[in-house]
Amino acid sequence: MRRTLRLLGVGWLLQMKMASVSAFEGLLNVLWSLFFATVAFFMFSPDALLYASLGAAVMGIWGATSTSAGSAMQRERRHGTLELLVAAPVDFALVLLPTTIALATVGIYSMVATLVWGRLLFGIELTIEHPLLFALAIPATIVSIGALGFLMAVSFVRYRRAWALGNMFEYPVWLVCGFLVPLSLFPGWVRPISWVLAPTWGVTAIRESALGGESLPDIAMCLGLGSLYVLVGVLVLDRMLDAARARAVLALT
Amino acid sequence: MSTARLFFVGGLTSYRALFGFLSPAIFIPSLLVAPIFQVLLFVYIGRSAGAESDTFYLVGNAIQYAAVPCVFAMTQIVSEERYQQTLGFILVSPAPRLPLFVGRALPVVVNAFCVSAFTFVVGARILDVSFPSSSIGGIALVTLLAAFSCTGLGLFVAAIGLVVRETAVLANVVFGLLLIFTHANVPASRTPAWMDAVGAVLPFTHAIEAARLLADGASLGSVSGLAWKELGIGTVYLAAGYLGLVWLERLSRSRATLERG
Numbered sequence: 001m002r003r004t005l006r007l008l009g010v011g012w013l014l015q016m017k018m019a020s021v022s023a024f025e026g027l028l029n030v031l032w033s034l035f036f037a038t039v040a041f042f043m044f045s046p047d048a049l050l051y052a053s054l055g056a057a058v059m060g061i062w063g064a065t066s067t068s069a070g071s072a073m074q075r076e077r078r079h080g081t082l083e084l085l086v087a088a089p090v091d092f093a094l095v096l097l098p099t100t101i102a103l104a105t106v107g108i109y110s111m112v113a114t115l116v117w118g119r120l121l122f123g124i125e126l127t128i129e130h131p132l133l134f135a136l137a138i139p140a141t142i143v144s145i146g147a148l149g150f151l152m153a154v155s156f157v158r159y160r161r162a163w164a165l166g167n168m169f170e171y172p173v174w175l176v177c178g179f180l181v182p183l184s185l186f187p188g189w190v191r192p193i194s195w196v197l198a199p200t201w202g203v204t205a206i207r208e209s210a211l212g213g214e215s216l217p218d219i220a221m222c223l224g225l226g227s228l229y230v231l232v233g234v235l236v237l238d239r240m241l242d243a244a245r246a247r248a249v250l251a252l253t
Numbered sequence: 254m255s256t257a258r259l260f261f262v263g264g265l266t267s268y269r270a271l272f273g274f275l276s277p278a279i280f281i282p283s284l285l286v287a288p289i290f291q292v293l294l295f296v297y298i299g300r301s302a303g304a305e306s307d308t309f310y311l312v313g314n315a316i317q318y319a320a321v322p323c324v325f326a327m328t329q330i331v332s333e334e335r336y337q338q339t340l341g342f343i344l345v346s347p348a349p350r351l352p353l354f355v356g357r358a359l360p361v362v363v364n365a366f367c368v369s370a371f372t373f374v375v376g377a378r379i380l381d382v383s384f385p386s387s388s389i390g391g392i393a394l395v396t397l398l399a400a401f402s403c404t405g406l407g408l409f410v411a412a413i414g415l416v417v418r419e420t421a422v423l424a425n426v427v428f429g430l431l432l433i434f435t436h437a438n439v440p441a442s443r444t445p446a447w448m449d450a451v452g453a454v455l456p457f458t459h460a461i462e463a464a465r466l467l468a469d470g471a472s473l474g475s476v477s478g479l480a481w482k483e484l485g486i487g488t489v490y491l492a493a494g495y496l497g498l499v500w501l502e503r504l505s506r507s508r509a510t511l512e513r514g
Contacts, residue, residue, distance in 0.1 A: 023419045028426070035429030039295075042439040044302045052302075161278035168282035171290035181297040 007090060011098030012105070019106045025068050026106060033060035033110035034117050040180055041122045053118040053126065054210055055179040058203040060110025061145050062173050069100040069149025070166015073157050083250060086241060093150075093234045100153055101146030108142070129212035133219070137209045140219045141202030144226030148198055151229040154237040157244070179203050198225040256352050263348075264356025271333040272326045272361075284364075288318035288372040289379070295438045296380060305440065307380045312392075312464045313437035315372040316399045317457055319365040320428045323400060325421075326361045327407025331498070332420045344502055354498055355491065358404045365400035384468050391473040392464050395480055399460035402487025403431075406456050408494030415501045431457055456490065459483040 019025040037056035044052040073096070076082040086092050118124035128134045152169070156162035175181065176190055177199040183191055194200045198221075205218035244250040274280055295310040331354070334340035343353070370393070377383065384392065410427055414420040432438070434448055435457040441449050452458040463479035473480075 023422045028422045031426055032429060035432055038433050039438050040298060040302075042443050043295075043298055043304045048302065159278065161276060164279040164282045168286050168290075171287060171294050175290065175294045175297060181301045185297060185300055 004094060007094050008098050011095060012102045015099045015102035016105055019064075019068070019103055020109075025064065025103065026109065029060065029064040029106060030110050030113045032063055033057075033114050036063075036174075037114045037117060038121075041118060041124070049118070049122060049124045050126070050211075051207070052180055053115060053122075053124045054207045055203055056118070057111040057114040058141060058199070058206055059174050059179045060114055061104055061107030061142060061202075062177075062179075062199055063170060064107035064110060065100065065104045065145050065149040066152070066170040066173065067163050067167040068103045069146075070152050070156050070169070071163035072096060072099050072103070072149070072153040074160065074162045077251060086250060091234075092241060093154075093230075093237050096153055096237070097147070097150050097230065097233075100149035101143060104142045104146035104149060107145070108138075111138075126210065128210045130209045130215065133209035133215045134206065137202070137205035137215055137219050137222075140222045140226075141199070141206060144198035144202055144222045144229070147226035147229040147233070151233040151236070154233045154240060157237075157240045158249075173197060173199055176200075177203060196225065198222050198229065201225065256349060259348055260352035260356035261359070263353065264358070265360050267330055267357050268326070268360040271330045271337075273329060273333075274322070274325065284322055284368050285371060287321075288314065288368060289375055291318055292372060292376040293379070299438070308382050308384075308468055309440075309465065310438060311373070311376045311380060311382050312468055313435075313461050315369050315376060316396055316461050316464060317431055317435055317437035318372055319369045319396075319400050320403055320431045320457070322365040322368050323361055323403035323456075324407040324410055324424045324427050326364065327358065327404060327411045327494075328414045328420045328424045330357045330361075331411035332414045335415075344505075350499055350502070351495065354408065354495060358408055358491070361404045361407065362397070362400045365404065366397050369396045369400065385470055388467040388470065391467040391476070394473070395460045395463045395467065395476070395483065398480055398483045398487065399457050402456035402460070402483050402490065405487040405490030405492075405494060409490045409497060410494075412494050412497030412501055415498070415505070431455060434458070435461055437461055454486065456483070456486055459486070 033056065036059060037053070040052050040056050041049060073082060076085060085095050088095070115124075115126055119126065152166055153162075156165050159165060176183075176186065176194045177197050178194060179199075183194050183200070186194070201218045201221040205215040205222055207213075208215035208218060241250075269275060274283055292311055292314045295314055296307050299305050299307070299310050334343055373392070373396070406427070410423060414423060417423060434452040434455055436444070436452060437457065441452075444452075459479040459482040463476035463483070466476050466479075467473065
């Protein structure tokens with residue numbers, strides 16, 4: 001148990017450091033969030049800017065995860081380390097999970113930058129009614145989004161162009177998870193899709209804790225769905241790796 | 254004859270060889286699915302904010318998304334030469350530079366126009382937006398001009414790409430700046446004057462304005478001024494990109510920095 005936690009912790013820290021100094025995963029993610037946040041701030045009326053600011057801030061976490069996590073295994077493949085990691089005596093899921101959570105954690109930079117950007121340029125004052133719940137909602141959202149990234153990463157293992165699939169999911173998740181649009185505006189058939197996506201509960205938890213609502217149920221849903229993604233991801237990963245070994249197609253060469 | 258061959262055949266060959274997005278595994282998610290969701294994202298944000306009509310966002314984003322096939326393609330077509338270690342061979346060849354580089358832009362313009370047209374058609378079907386039949390030819394023309402002008406910007410960015418490593422980051426930043434400054438999603442009345450001034454010298458701004466006027470029923474003649482401005486901006490960027498490439502080629506020879514990126 002201790003070794004597992006150490007592996008997760010060291011893996012997360014290492015990947016976090018790598019992503020932080022990457023121009024694509026670090027700097028661009030911050031700028032990317034600011035581009036969309038700026039447009040959103042111009043679109044909303046002043047009384048809705050705090051709502052927009054919190055939503056846009058969480059957009060950065062998903063933005064940091066979708067493309068990069070989708071291609072996390074492809075990156076290892078390109079570096080020539082995928083086979084070594086799969087053959088290592090530790091479960092490969094314990095190597096991949098901290099990678100995607102680290103990518104989601106880098107979204108913190110985007111989140112902070114968006115809130116500061118909104119404050120300095122658009123005068124959006126962030127008042128947090130329940131600081132403790134707010135502080136709890138952020139890591140819960142990050143971990144669950146990282147877990148969703150993990151599920152994507154293992155699902156796309158057989159695709160050479162996995163980054164494009166990950167990138168394709170950036171806008172849809174921004175849209176249907178209610179980052180900037182209330183779920184009530186969508187057709188009824190969209191809402192069940194929103195409910196099974198952890199970012200929906202994450203952004204609601206962050207928003208509710210900041211604005212004074214009840215956020216604990218949302219945090220619980222967020223963590224519950226995150227755990228489910230990890231469970232499903234591990235099962236999918238085992239099958240994918242068994243199939244890749246049997247057919248000798250792990251390298252996709 | 255050889256110049257024309259270099260322009261058309263060489264341009265198309267380079268485009269097919271070096272623009273990685275042409276693989277269906279990338280083309281479909283990045284150039285067909287993503288623009289539709291960008292339209293839907295801003296349409297719904299607009300509805301949530303009580304801002305503009307669905308048509309406003311459809312026109313703005315269908316044209317603005319052409320930045321991906323334009324800027325990413327032009328930067329890849331030049332920078333990939335370096336990654337495949339063929340840039341040196343290209344630059345020591347006696348081929349005239351104008352058809353060599355500008356010929357690569359022609360397929361980019363065609364592809365960008367197709368991506369915008371696809372977004373217009375599918376977006377309009379999903380959102381149940383209709384345009385006057387008399388406006389369709391005019392909207393197609395200004396969309397083509399937008400694709401041309403952004404391809405010019407793409408060549409300019411490609412020139413910069415010869416001296417920077419992170420061309421993907423650079424292309425994404427240009428996409429983001431075009432999203433903010435071209436009034437694709439925010440009307441000029443809501444942005445400060447300095448942003449309008451910046452937007453006025455960028456591709457798309459005039460084409461988007463013209464397309465919106467055409468969608469409202471204006472005649473092509475009444476937006477001809479905007480169309481000419483879009484064409485002029487594209488030509489200036491294309492010329493700047495070409496001159497930039499030639500200048501950086503000379504610089505890379507004199508300083509031996511061709512492979513620095």
